[in-house]
Amino acid sequence: MSATRGLEGVVATTSSVSSIIDGVLTYHGFNIDDLAHYASFEEVVFLLWNGRLPKEQELKQLTEELASYAEVPQGVIEQMKMYPLDKIHPMAALRTAISILGLYDPEADDLSEAANRRKALKLQAQVQTVVTAFSRIREGREPVAPRKDLSFAANFLYMLKGEEPDEISVNAFNKALVLHADHELNASTFTGRVCVATLSDIYSGVTAAIGALKGPLHGGANERVMAMLMEIGEVNNVEPYIMNALSNKVKIMGFGHRVYKDGDPRAKHLKEMSKKLTTITGEPKWYEMSVKINEIVTSEKGLLPNVDFYSASVYHSLGIKHDLFTPIFAISRMSGWIAHILEQYSNNRLIRPRAEYVGPEKQEYIPISKR
Numbered sequence: 001m002s003a004t005r006g007l008e009g010v011v012a013t014t015s016s017v018s019s020i021i022d023g024v025l026t027y028h029g030f031n032i033d034d035l036a037h038y039a040s041f042e043e044v045v046f047l048l049w050n051g052r053l054p055k056e057q058e059l060k061q062l063t064e065e066l067a068s069y070a071e072v073p074q075g076v077i078e079q080m081k082m083y084p085l086d087k088i089h090p091m092a093a094l095r096t097a098i099s100i101l102g103l104y105d106p107e108a109d110d111l112s113e114a115a116n117r118r119k120a121l122k123l124q125a126q127v128q129t130v131v132t133a134f135s136r137i138r139e140g141r142e143p144v145a146p147r148k149d150l151s152f153a154a155n156f157l158y159m160l161k162g163e164e165p166d167e168i169s170v171n172a173f174n175k176a177l178v179l180h181a182d183h184e185l186n187a188s189t190f191t192g193r194v195c196v197a198t199l200s201d202i203y204s205g206v207t208a209a210i211g212a213l214k215g216p217l218h219g220g221a222n223e224r225v226m227a228m229l230m231e232i233g234e235v236n237n238v239e240p241y242i243m244n245a246l247s248n249k250v251k252i253m254g255f256g257h258r259v260y261k262d263g264d265p266r267a268k269h270l271k272e273m274s275k276k277l278t279t280i281t282g283e284p285k286w287y288e289m290s291v292k293i294n295e296i297v298t299s300e301k302g303l304l305p306n307v308d309f310y311s312a313s314v315y316h317s318l319g320i321k322h323d324l325f326t327p328i329f330a331i332s333r334m335s336g337w338i339a340h341i342l343e344q345y346s347n348n349r350l351i352r353p354r355a356e357y358v359g360p361e362k363q364e365y366i367p368i369s370k371r
Protein backbone atom coordinates (compact mmCIF):
# COMPACT_ATOMS: atom_id res chain seq x y z
CA MET A 1 0.00 0.00 0.00
CA SER A 2 1.71 3.21 -1.09
CA ALA A 3 0.34 6.75 -0.97
CA THR A 4 -0.04 9.20 -3.86
CA ARG A 5 0.92 12.68 -2.69
CA GLY A 6 -2.03 15.02 -2.98
CA LEU A 7 -4.03 12.18 -4.56
CA GLU A 8 -2.59 13.30 -7.91
CA GLY A 9 -4.10 11.33 -10.75
CA VAL A 10 -6.32 9.29 -8.41
CA VAL A 11 -9.84 8.75 -9.77
CA ALA A 12 -11.94 8.96 -6.62
CA THR A 13 -15.49 8.81 -7.98
CA THR A 14 -17.63 8.75 -11.08
CA SER A 15 -19.53 11.92 -11.91
CA SER A 16 -21.69 13.26 -14.71
CA VAL A 17 -21.63 16.88 -13.52
CA SER A 18 -18.54 18.14 -15.30
CA SER A 19 -15.50 16.77 -17.06
CA ILE A 20 -11.97 17.76 -17.96
CA ILE A 21 -10.92 15.66 -20.92
CA ASP A 22 -7.89 16.56 -23.04
CA GLY A 23 -7.89 20.01 -21.49
CA VAL A 24 -11.53 20.69 -22.43
CA LEU A 25 -13.93 21.58 -19.63
CA THR A 26 -17.59 20.67 -20.03
CA TYR A 27 -20.61 20.89 -17.75
CA HIS A 28 -22.75 17.82 -18.49
CA GLY A 29 -21.09 17.63 -21.88
CA PHE A 30 -21.57 21.31 -22.79
CA ASN A 31 -18.29 23.01 -23.64
CA ILE A 32 -17.45 25.83 -21.25
CA ASP A 33 -16.63 28.07 -24.25
CA ASP A 34 -20.23 27.86 -25.51
CA LEU A 35 -21.67 28.37 -22.04
CA ALA A 36 -19.42 31.39 -21.46
CA HIS A 37 -20.67 32.95 -24.70
CA TYR A 38 -24.36 32.17 -24.51
CA ALA A 39 -25.61 31.05 -21.10
CA SER A 40 -26.96 32.93 -18.14
CA PHE A 41 -25.76 31.77 -14.74
CA GLU A 42 -29.32 30.64 -13.94
CA GLU A 43 -29.26 28.38 -17.00
CA VAL A 44 -25.99 26.88 -15.83
CA VAL A 45 -27.43 26.26 -12.36
CA PHE A 46 -30.33 24.40 -13.96
CA LEU A 47 -27.95 22.45 -16.18
CA LEU A 48 -25.71 21.42 -13.29
CA TRP A 49 -28.61 20.31 -11.14
CA ASN A 50 -30.71 18.63 -13.82
CA GLY A 51 -28.24 17.41 -16.40
CA ARG A 52 -29.85 19.28 -19.28
CA LEU A 53 -30.54 22.84 -20.43
CA PRO A 54 -33.85 24.31 -19.23
CA LYS A 55 -36.82 25.08 -21.42
CA GLU A 56 -38.05 28.67 -21.23
CA GLN A 57 -40.71 27.94 -18.60
CA GLU A 58 -38.28 25.96 -16.47
CA LEU A 59 -35.73 28.76 -16.54
CA LYS A 60 -38.42 31.25 -15.57
CA GLN A 61 -39.46 29.06 -12.68
CA LEU A 62 -35.90 28.61 -11.41
CA THR A 63 -35.25 32.35 -11.69
CA GLU A 64 -38.41 33.10 -9.70
CA GLU A 65 -37.61 30.48 -7.09
CA LEU A 66 -34.09 31.85 -6.60
CA ALA A 67 -35.52 35.36 -6.26
CA SER A 68 -38.16 34.22 -3.78
CA TYR A 69 -35.56 32.58 -1.52
CA ALA A 70 -32.94 35.33 -1.73
CA GLU A 71 -33.70 37.08 1.55
CA VAL A 72 -31.81 35.63 4.51
CA PRO A 73 -33.35 35.27 7.98
CA GLN A 74 -32.93 38.47 10.01
CA GLY A 75 -31.16 36.43 12.70
CA VAL A 76 -28.31 35.74 10.27
CA ILE A 77 -27.96 39.48 9.60
CA GLU A 78 -28.03 40.29 13.32
CA GLN A 79 -25.36 37.67 14.02
CA MET A 80 -23.17 39.15 11.27
CA LYS A 81 -23.37 42.51 13.00
CA MET A 82 -21.87 40.85 16.06
CA TYR A 83 -18.88 39.35 14.24
CA PRO A 84 -15.52 41.02 15.05
CA LEU A 85 -15.98 42.98 11.82
CA ASP A 86 -12.61 44.69 11.64
CA LYS A 87 -10.68 41.47 12.18
CA ILE A 88 -12.18 38.82 9.96
CA HIS A 89 -11.90 37.89 6.32
CA PRO A 90 -15.16 37.73 4.34
CA MET A 91 -14.50 34.05 3.60
CA ALA A 92 -14.49 33.31 7.33
CA ALA A 93 -17.66 35.36 7.68
CA LEU A 94 -19.24 33.47 4.80
CA ARG A 95 -18.26 30.06 6.18
CA THR A 96 -19.83 30.99 9.53
CA ALA A 97 -22.95 32.59 8.09
CA ILE A 98 -23.70 29.65 5.79
CA SER A 99 -23.41 27.34 8.76
CA ILE A 100 -25.76 29.62 10.73
CA LEU A 101 -28.26 29.56 7.85
CA GLY A 102 -28.64 25.86 8.58
CA LEU A 103 -29.73 26.67 12.13
CA TYR A 104 -32.67 28.64 10.76
CA ASP A 105 -33.79 25.93 8.35
CA PRO A 106 -36.22 23.47 9.93
CA GLU A 107 -35.46 21.07 7.07
CA ALA A 108 -31.69 21.17 7.60
CA ASP A 109 -31.43 17.51 8.53
CA ASP A 110 -34.15 16.25 6.22
CA LEU A 111 -32.30 14.39 3.46
CA SER A 112 -35.38 13.69 1.34
CA GLU A 113 -35.13 14.71 -2.31
CA ALA A 114 -37.80 17.40 -1.98
CA ALA A 115 -36.16 18.98 1.09
CA ASN A 116 -32.72 18.80 -0.50
CA ARG A 117 -34.04 20.61 -3.57
CA ARG A 118 -35.48 23.41 -1.43
CA LYS A 119 -32.23 23.71 0.50
CA ALA A 120 -30.30 23.81 -2.77
CA LEU A 121 -32.40 26.74 -3.95
CA LYS A 122 -32.10 28.55 -0.63
CA LEU A 123 -28.33 28.14 -0.47
CA GLN A 124 -27.81 29.25 -4.05
CA ALA A 125 -30.12 32.23 -3.61
CA GLN A 126 -28.83 33.28 -0.21
CA VAL A 127 -25.09 32.91 -0.61
CA GLN A 128 -24.80 36.19 -2.46
CA THR A 129 -27.17 37.96 -0.07
CA VAL A 130 -24.84 36.91 2.75
CA VAL A 131 -21.69 38.11 0.95
CA THR A 132 -23.14 41.49 0.02
CA ALA A 133 -24.78 42.00 3.42
CA PHE A 134 -21.49 41.29 5.19
CA SER A 135 -19.66 43.66 2.89
CA ARG A 136 -22.07 46.48 3.74
CA ILE A 137 -22.38 45.70 7.45
CA ARG A 138 -18.62 45.95 7.95
CA GLU A 139 -18.73 49.37 6.28
CA GLY A 140 -21.37 50.48 8.77
CA ARG A 141 -24.14 50.38 6.17
CA GLU A 142 -27.42 48.50 6.12
CA PRO A 143 -27.72 45.50 3.76
CA VAL A 144 -29.67 46.08 0.56
CA ALA A 145 -32.58 43.67 0.07
CA PRO A 146 -32.48 41.51 -3.09
CA ARG A 147 -34.81 42.45 -5.95
CA LYS A 148 -37.10 39.95 -7.63
CA ASP A 149 -36.90 41.61 -11.06
CA LEU A 150 -33.12 41.40 -11.46
CA SER A 151 -31.03 38.53 -12.80
CA PHE A 152 -28.76 36.66 -10.41
CA ALA A 153 -25.68 38.51 -11.65
CA ALA A 154 -27.39 41.91 -11.55
CA ASN A 155 -28.73 41.27 -8.06
CA PHE A 156 -25.23 40.69 -6.69
CA LEU A 157 -23.93 44.01 -8.00
CA TYR A 158 -27.12 45.76 -6.93
CA MET A 159 -27.01 44.40 -3.37
CA LEU A 160 -23.31 45.18 -3.11
CA LYS A 161 -23.47 48.77 -4.27
CA GLY A 162 -27.08 49.74 -3.70
CA GLU A 163 -27.58 50.92 -7.26
CA GLU A 164 -28.66 49.18 -10.42
CA PRO A 165 -25.60 48.02 -12.37
CA ASP A 166 -24.96 48.76 -16.06
CA GLU A 167 -25.34 46.09 -18.70
CA ILE A 168 -21.62 45.65 -19.40
CA SER A 169 -20.90 44.94 -15.73
CA VAL A 170 -23.82 42.51 -15.45
CA ASN A 171 -22.74 40.60 -18.56
CA ALA A 172 -19.15 40.42 -17.39
CA PHE A 173 -20.15 39.27 -13.94
CA ASN A 174 -22.55 36.71 -15.37
CA LYS A 175 -19.76 35.28 -17.52
CA ALA A 176 -17.43 35.06 -14.53
CA LEU A 177 -20.12 33.17 -12.60
CA VAL A 178 -20.63 30.76 -15.51
CA LEU A 179 -16.88 30.09 -15.75
CA HIS A 180 -16.46 29.34 -12.05
CA ALA A 181 -19.61 27.24 -11.54
CA ASP A 182 -18.10 23.78 -11.56
CA HIS A 183 -14.79 22.04 -12.04
CA GLU A 184 -14.89 18.29 -11.63
CA LEU A 185 -13.31 17.01 -8.42
CA ASN A 186 -11.52 20.16 -7.26
CA ALA A 187 -10.47 20.37 -3.61
CA SER A 188 -13.58 22.12 -2.27
CA THR A 189 -16.01 19.91 -4.19
CA PHE A 190 -14.23 16.81 -3.00
CA THR A 191 -14.42 18.16 0.56
CA GLY A 192 -18.16 18.71 0.22
CA ARG A 193 -18.66 15.20 -1.16
CA VAL A 194 -16.61 13.61 1.60
CA CYS A 195 -18.69 15.45 4.18
CA VAL A 196 -22.12 14.45 2.87
CA ALA A 197 -21.00 10.90 2.14
CA THR A 198 -21.30 10.38 5.91
CA LEU A 199 -24.97 11.30 5.33
CA SER A 200 -24.43 14.67 6.92
CA ASP A 201 -26.61 17.52 5.60
CA ILE A 202 -26.10 19.97 2.71
CA TYR A 203 -25.35 22.93 5.01
CA SER A 204 -22.49 20.96 6.55
CA GLY A 205 -21.27 19.92 3.09
CA VAL A 206 -21.10 23.43 1.66
CA THR A 207 -19.68 24.88 4.87
CA ALA A 208 -16.83 22.36 4.63
CA ALA A 209 -16.40 23.21 0.95
CA ILE A 210 -16.15 26.94 1.71
CA GLY A 211 -13.40 26.17 4.20
CA ALA A 212 -11.45 24.35 1.49
CA LEU A 213 -12.02 27.05 -1.14
CA LYS A 214 -10.65 29.69 1.22
CA GLY A 215 -7.04 28.48 0.98
CA PRO A 216 -4.54 30.27 -1.28
CA LEU A 217 -3.75 27.14 -3.27
CA HIS A 218 -7.41 27.01 -4.34
CA GLY A 219 -9.96 29.87 -4.47
CA GLY A 220 -7.94 32.19 -2.27
CA ALA A 221 -5.48 32.76 -5.10
CA ASN A 222 -7.54 35.41 -6.94
CA GLU A 223 -7.34 37.91 -4.08
CA ARG A 224 -3.61 37.34 -3.84
CA VAL A 225 -3.17 37.97 -7.56
CA MET A 226 -4.64 41.43 -7.08
CA ALA A 227 -2.43 42.03 -4.04
CA MET A 228 0.57 41.16 -6.22
CA LEU A 229 -0.58 43.52 -9.00
CA MET A 230 -1.00 46.32 -6.46
CA GLU A 231 2.42 45.63 -5.00
CA ILE A 232 4.06 45.68 -8.43
CA GLY A 233 2.27 48.92 -9.20
CA GLU A 234 3.23 49.44 -12.84
CA VAL A 235 4.31 47.60 -15.96
CA ASN A 236 7.97 48.60 -15.68
CA ASN A 237 8.23 46.91 -12.29
CA VAL A 238 6.90 43.58 -13.49
CA GLU A 239 10.11 42.03 -14.76
CA PRO A 240 12.34 42.66 -11.71
CA TYR A 241 9.51 41.71 -9.34
CA ILE A 242 8.66 38.42 -11.03
CA MET A 243 12.26 37.42 -11.75
CA ASN A 244 13.12 38.05 -8.12
CA ALA A 245 10.11 36.06 -6.91
CA LEU A 246 10.92 33.14 -9.18
CA SER A 247 14.56 33.06 -8.17
CA ASN A 248 13.42 32.93 -4.53
CA LYS A 249 11.08 30.04 -5.38
CA VAL A 250 8.01 32.11 -4.50
CA LYS A 251 4.84 30.74 -6.07
CA ILE A 252 3.18 33.19 -8.42
CA MET A 253 -0.49 33.18 -7.60
CA GLY A 254 -2.85 32.44 -10.47
CA PHE A 255 -0.40 30.15 -12.28
CA GLY A 256 -0.19 26.39 -12.51
CA HIS A 257 -2.81 23.72 -12.17
CA ARG A 258 -2.97 20.16 -10.94
CA VAL A 259 -4.95 18.96 -13.95
CA TYR A 260 -4.32 21.40 -16.82
CA LYS A 261 -0.79 21.30 -18.08
CA ASP A 262 -1.54 22.96 -21.45
CA GLY A 263 -3.61 25.81 -20.08
CA ASP A 264 -6.87 26.42 -18.26
CA PRO A 265 -9.66 26.87 -20.83
CA ARG A 266 -11.38 29.45 -18.62
CA ALA A 267 -8.42 31.79 -18.52
CA LYS A 268 -8.77 33.07 -22.11
CA HIS A 269 -12.32 34.31 -21.44
CA LEU A 270 -11.21 36.14 -18.33
CA LYS A 271 -8.22 37.57 -20.16
CA GLU A 272 -10.50 38.97 -22.85
CA MET A 273 -12.82 40.43 -20.22
CA SER A 274 -9.89 41.92 -18.35
CA LYS A 275 -8.72 43.71 -21.50
CA LYS A 276 -12.17 45.10 -22.19
CA LEU A 277 -13.04 46.16 -18.67
CA THR A 278 -9.69 47.73 -17.81
CA THR A 279 -9.97 49.79 -21.00
CA ILE A 280 -13.46 50.95 -20.04
CA THR A 281 -12.37 51.93 -16.54
CA GLY A 282 -9.33 53.78 -17.91
CA GLU A 283 -6.93 51.53 -15.99
CA PRO A 284 -5.41 49.34 -18.74
CA LYS A 285 -2.30 48.93 -16.62
CA TRP A 286 -3.85 46.06 -14.68
CA TYR A 287 -4.33 44.12 -17.90
CA GLU A 288 -0.95 45.14 -19.30
CA MET A 289 0.82 44.10 -16.11
CA SER A 290 -1.05 40.81 -16.10
CA VAL A 291 -0.04 40.06 -19.68
CA LYS A 292 3.59 40.85 -18.89
CA ILE A 293 3.54 38.61 -15.81
CA ASN A 294 1.93 35.90 -17.94
CA GLU A 295 4.70 36.19 -20.56
CA ILE A 296 7.51 35.96 -18.03
CA VAL A 297 6.07 33.15 -15.88
CA THR A 298 5.26 31.11 -18.97
CA SER A 299 8.65 31.56 -20.61
CA GLU A 300 10.64 31.10 -17.38
CA LYS A 301 8.66 28.28 -15.76
CA GLY A 302 6.41 26.89 -18.49
CA LEU A 303 3.42 27.66 -16.26
CA LEU A 304 0.14 28.96 -17.66
CA PRO A 305 -2.49 31.16 -15.99
CA ASN A 306 -5.39 29.46 -14.24
CA VAL A 307 -8.93 30.78 -13.70
CA ASP A 308 -7.79 32.97 -10.81
CA PHE A 309 -5.21 35.04 -12.67
CA TYR A 310 -7.20 37.32 -14.98
CA SER A 311 -10.32 37.19 -12.80
CA ALA A 312 -8.48 39.46 -10.36
CA SER A 313 -8.30 42.43 -12.75
CA VAL A 314 -11.86 41.67 -13.95
CA TYR A 315 -13.35 41.93 -10.46
CA HIS A 316 -11.19 44.95 -9.63
CA SER A 317 -12.56 46.68 -12.74
CA LEU A 318 -16.09 45.93 -11.60
CA GLY A 319 -15.34 47.97 -8.47
CA ILE A 320 -15.38 44.97 -6.16
CA LYS A 321 -13.29 44.98 -2.98
CA HIS A 322 -10.36 42.61 -3.27
CA ASP A 323 -11.20 40.45 -0.27
CA LEU A 324 -14.58 39.68 -1.85
CA PHE A 325 -12.98 37.94 -4.85
CA THR A 326 -12.91 34.52 -3.19
CA PRO A 327 -16.45 34.86 -1.77
CA ILE A 328 -17.57 35.55 -5.37
CA PHE A 329 -15.94 32.30 -6.37
CA ALA A 330 -18.00 30.63 -3.61
CA ILE A 331 -21.22 32.23 -4.88
CA SER A 332 -20.69 30.66 -8.26
CA ARG A 333 -19.21 27.36 -7.10
CA MET A 334 -22.17 26.86 -4.75
CA SER A 335 -24.01 25.60 -7.83
CA GLY A 336 -21.35 22.98 -8.55
CA TRP A 337 -20.97 21.95 -4.91
CA ILE A 338 -24.71 21.36 -4.70
CA ALA A 339 -24.78 19.39 -7.96
CA HIS A 340 -22.00 17.14 -6.66
CA ILE A 341 -23.58 16.80 -3.22
CA LEU A 342 -26.90 15.74 -4.77
CA GLU A 343 -25.05 13.31 -7.02
CA GLN A 344 -23.24 11.91 -3.98
CA TYR A 345 -26.52 11.37 -2.11
CA SER A 346 -28.06 9.68 -5.14
CA ASN A 347 -25.42 6.95 -5.20
CA ASN A 348 -23.80 7.20 -1.81
CA ARG A 349 -21.04 5.22 -0.24
CA LEU A 350 -18.93 6.45 2.69
CA ILE A 351 -15.64 7.96 1.45
CA ARG A 352 -12.95 6.50 3.62
CA PRO A 353 -9.54 5.97 2.03
CA ARG A 354 -6.49 4.56 3.76
CA ALA A 355 -3.20 6.11 4.86
CA GLU A 356 0.18 4.52 4.37
CA TYR A 357 1.63 4.36 7.88
CA VAL A 358 5.14 5.80 8.11
CA GLY A 359 5.42 6.25 11.89
CA PRO A 360 7.39 4.17 14.42
CA GLU A 361 6.30 0.63 15.17
CA LYS A 362 6.21 -1.68 18.18
CA GLN A 363 6.73 1.08 20.72
CA GLU A 364 6.88 0.11 24.36
CA TYR A 365 4.59 1.95 26.77
CA ILE A 366 6.62 3.52 29.59
CA PRO A 367 4.77 4.76 32.68
CA ILE A 368 4.82 8.56 32.96
CA SER A 369 6.99 8.53 36.10
CA LYS A 370 9.71 6.71 34.17
CA ARG A 371 9.81 8.75 30.94
Ligand code: ACO
Pocket residue numbers: 006216217218219221250251252253254255256257258259301303306307308
Ligand atom coordinates in the same frame (compact mmCIF):
# COMPACT_ATOMS: atom_id res chain seq x y z
N1 ACO B 1 4.54 29.68 -9.33
C1 ACO B 1 5.79 29.17 -9.33
N2 ACO B 1 6.06 27.87 -9.35
C2 ACO B 1 5.01 27.03 -9.38
C3 ACO B 1 3.69 27.47 -9.40
C4 ACO B 1 3.46 28.85 -9.37
N3 ACO B 1 2.22 29.34 -9.37
N4 ACO B 1 2.86 26.42 -9.46
C5 ACO B 1 3.64 25.34 -9.46
N5 ACO B 1 4.93 25.70 -9.41
C6 ACO B 1 6.08 24.81 -9.38
C7 ACO B 1 6.27 24.26 -7.98
O1 ACO B 1 7.05 25.08 -7.17
C8 ACO B 1 6.89 22.92 -8.28
O2 ACO B 1 8.24 23.12 -8.58
P1 ACO B 1 9.36 22.10 -8.04
O3 ACO B 1 9.04 20.78 -8.70
O4 ACO B 1 10.64 22.71 -8.51
O5 ACO B 1 9.21 22.05 -6.55
C9 ACO B 1 6.21 22.48 -9.56
O6 ACO B 1 5.82 23.69 -10.22
C10 ACO B 1 4.99 21.61 -9.31
O7 ACO B 1 4.11 22.34 -8.47
P2 ACO B 1 3.15 21.70 -7.40
O8 ACO B 1 2.80 22.72 -6.37
O9 ACO B 1 3.69 20.39 -6.90
O10 ACO B 1 1.89 21.36 -8.32
P3 ACO B 1 0.48 20.96 -7.78
O11 ACO B 1 -0.17 20.20 -8.85
O12 ACO B 1 0.60 20.32 -6.44
O13 ACO B 1 -0.18 22.37 -7.51
C11 ACO B 1 -1.26 24.41 -7.70
C12 ACO B 1 -1.09 23.01 -8.30
C13 ACO B 1 -1.59 24.28 -6.21
C14 ACO B 1 -2.41 25.09 -8.40
C15 ACO B 1 0.05 25.20 -7.89
O14 ACO B 1 0.31 25.35 -9.27
C16 ACO B 1 0.01 26.54 -7.19
O15 ACO B 1 0.32 26.62 -5.99
N6 ACO B 1 -0.37 27.64 -7.91
C17 ACO B 1 -0.49 28.94 -7.29
C18 ACO B 1 -1.80 29.03 -6.52
C19 ACO B 1 -3.00 29.12 -7.44
O16 ACO B 1 -3.01 29.86 -8.41
N7 ACO B 1 -4.06 28.38 -7.07
C20 ACO B 1 -5.30 28.37 -7.83
C21 ACO B 1 -5.45 27.08 -8.59
S1 ACO B 1 -6.89 27.08 -9.59
C22 ACO B 1 -8.12 26.95 -8.50
O17 ACO B 1 -8.07 26.31 -7.49
C23 ACO B 1 -9.26 27.71 -8.72
